[in-house]
Amino acid sequence: MKTLILSALCASCWLLPAHAEENPFLPRRAPAAASAAPSPQRTESVDVSPWKQWLEQTQYTLNQELASRTRAAKTGSAPEAWAILMALAFAYGAFHSLGPGHGKCLICSYFVAEQSTLRQGLVLGYLVAIIHATSALAVVSLLYLLLRGSGQMVLSDATRWTSIAGYGLIAAMGGWLLWRALRPERPHDHTHSHGEECRTECTHVGAHAEPHRGEAHRPLWLMALGIGAVPCPGALTLLMFSISLDFLQLGVVLAAMIALGMGVTTTLMAIATILGRQGTLHMLTQATPVTRARAEKWLRVAGACCTLGLGLTFLTLSL
Amino acid sequence: MARIRYNAWSLMLGIWLSAIAPVQAHPHVFIDYQISLVHQGKQIQGFQLSWRVDPMNTSLIMDAFDTNRNGRLEPTEAAQVADNMRESMAEFEFFTELHLNHRRLPIREARDIHTKLVQQHLVYRLFIPCAIPLQKRPQTLSFKAIDPTNYVAFMPMNRPFHVSNKGQLHYTIERQPKSMYEPLLLKVSLR
Numbered sequence: 001m002k003t004l005i006l007s008a009l010c011a012s013c014w015l016l017p018a019h020a021e022e023n024p025f026l027p028r029r030a031p032a033a034a035s036a037a038p039s040p041q042r043t044e045s046v047d048v049s050p051w052k053q054w055l056e057q058t059q060y061t062l063n064q065e066l067a068s069r070t071r072a073a074k075t076g077s078a079p080e081a082w083a084i085l086m087a088l089a090f091a092y093g094a095f096h097s098l099g100p101g102h103g104k105c106l107i108c109s110y111f112v113a114e115q116s117t118l119r120q121g122l123v124l125g126y127l128v129a130i131i132h133a134t135s136a137l138a139v140v141s142l143l144y145l146l147l148r149g150s151g152q153m154v155l156s157d158a159t160r161w162t163s164i165a166g167y168g169l170i171a172a173m174g175g176w177l178l179w180r181a182l183r184p185e186r187p188h189d190h191t192h193s194h195g196e197e198c199r200t201e202c203t204h205v206g207a208h209a210e211p212h213r214g215e216a217h218r219p220l221w222l223m224a225l226g227i228g229a230v231p232c233p234g235a236l237t238l239l240m241f242s243i244s245l246d247f248l249q250l251g252v253v254l255a256a257m258i259a260l261g262m263g264v265t266t267t268l269m270a271i272a273t274i275l276g277r278q279g280t281l282h283m284l285t286q287a288t289p290v291t292r293a294r295a296e297k298w299l300r301v302a303g304a305c306c307t308l309g310l311g312l313t314f315l316t317l318s319l
Numbered sequence: 320m321a322r323i324r325y326n327a328w329s330l331m332l333g334i335w336l337s338a339i340a341p342v343q344a345h346p347h348v349f350i351d352y353q354i355s356l357v358h359q360g361k362q363i364q365g366f367q368l369s370w371r372v373d374p375m376n377t378s379l380i381m382d383a384f385d386t387n388r389n390g391r392l393e394p395t396e397a398a399q400v401a402d403n404m405r406e407s408m409a410e411f412e413f414f415t416e417l418h419l420n421h422r423r424l425p426i427r428e429a430r431d432i433h434t435k436l437v438q439q440h441l442v443y444r445l446f447i448p449c450a451i452p453l454q455k456r457p458q459t460l461s462f463k464a465i466d467p468t469n470y471v472a473f474m475p476m477n478r479p480f481h482v483s484n485k486g487q488l489h490y491t492i493e494r495q496p497k498s499m500y501e502p503l504l505l506k507v508s509l510r
Contacts, residue, residue, distance in 0.1 A: 064373065
């Protein structure tokens with residue numbers, strides 16, 4: 001019953017009102033008919049925390065610097081200028097992904113649901129960041145190298161389809177994680193040999209609370225693909241800017257630096273979650289095996305519900 | 320046991336709250352803005368706004384609207400940019416929050432939307448009408464440039480506030496915006 005209440009609580013997060021991210025200066029996907037113009041949103045602004053203000057101010061400064069130095073690089077720059085430009089792109093990636101989004105919450109949900117090692121946290125954090133930037137590059141390449149001038153597809157269409165695919169994959173992964181978390185416990189078999197992970201984490205109360213080594217690695221790639229498939233708007237904008245300067249090569253290098261910067265942030269979040277999960281379970285070392293197994297199951301269900309709920313939320317907003 | 324439950328529920332609450340965070344967007348478009356208070360006779364007419372879009376987003380907008388790819392905005396293309404703005408920003412009251420004596424004023428429309436390309440920056444000029452009769456007693460008028468979805472961040476230019484016509488308006492600046500999210504606060508009265 002408690003598990004059910006918890007599941008409902010976690011799943012309810014996707015019922016909260018949300019906005020789809022859309023650049024208001026670009027053509028809308030579906031132009032609003034004059035008669036069906038939406039009524040103004042009378043949201044009253046709230047005071048912004050100094051931290052958020054500082055973060056956005058820093059991004060503003062980095063954005064301005066990146067734009068002016070990229071333009072300067074077009075006309076030829078000293079090697080130091082290139083180094084500064086790359087450092088700026090790296091910093092922009094790290095700071096930009098400190099804000100909401102960029103898959104951090106999904107990564108954390110996954111690592112709450114799945115027992116993982118710090119190395120897996122590092123791998124997923126960087127995989128997401130790299131696929132996130134690569135997706136932006138793929139969208140730009142599709143539009144400007146393959147479909148240039150054909151008018152078959154515009155930027156928002158391409159972004160939309162990659163987003164739908166990514167969020168669909170995340171929702172499916174969330175469903176799979178939830179199924180795994182809720183499936184009936186199998187009798188524990190001690191005739192086989194346990195891996196290192198299993199020796200340290202297995203609760204030995206009649207079921208494997210966690211998958212064996214190897215099985216746990218498989219969803220990492222799929223999660224990374226799902227989360228990273230949504231193109232990074234920051235990298236996308238930078239690539240488009242470099243195309244407008246007729247200097248796509250530099251845009252690609254800078255997008256890669258942005259991905260590396262984002263990887264630092266996402267990896268730190270992943271590692272913090274893995275350590276938090278381990279710490280929570282460590283607190284239960286004195287508890288009975290049944291309590292410990294129940295706590296692990298709760299973590300798995302909660303993480304899976306968040307992954308499923310967020311995947312469905314973003315999928316709905318993308319459609 | 321009670322401690323374990325407390326810790327478990329705290330963790331769940333943390334997960335739930337963090338799940339909400341991604342639905343908040345963060346800025347991807349940066350705009351430098353200026354405000355000009357337009358006044359005639361005994362009434363404030365509205366605000367003339369100037370928005371300068373960052374160069375990266377300018378290239379995105381140009382890509383979408385510069386259909387003949389000549390790097391300039393022809394009159395028909397500029398009209399499309401303005402129409403798009405009118406359609407997509409009306410529901411957000413053109414990212415403008417106005418308060419008169421701490422009461423929110425509705426923003427129903429933007430007029431005279433013009434766009435031009437100035438040194439790789441797309442500049443929007445638009446007029447936000449709001450009829451405010453001036454009174455002998457000072458009234459508090461506040462202006463804030465803000466996107467409720469937080470996709471666009473507004474940064475005031477060096478001297479962001481001007482008054483285009485000083486007819487019978489008397490004003491004092493209580494607070495001048497110097498960074499993002501800061502409002503312009505004025506005391507306005509009849510001279």
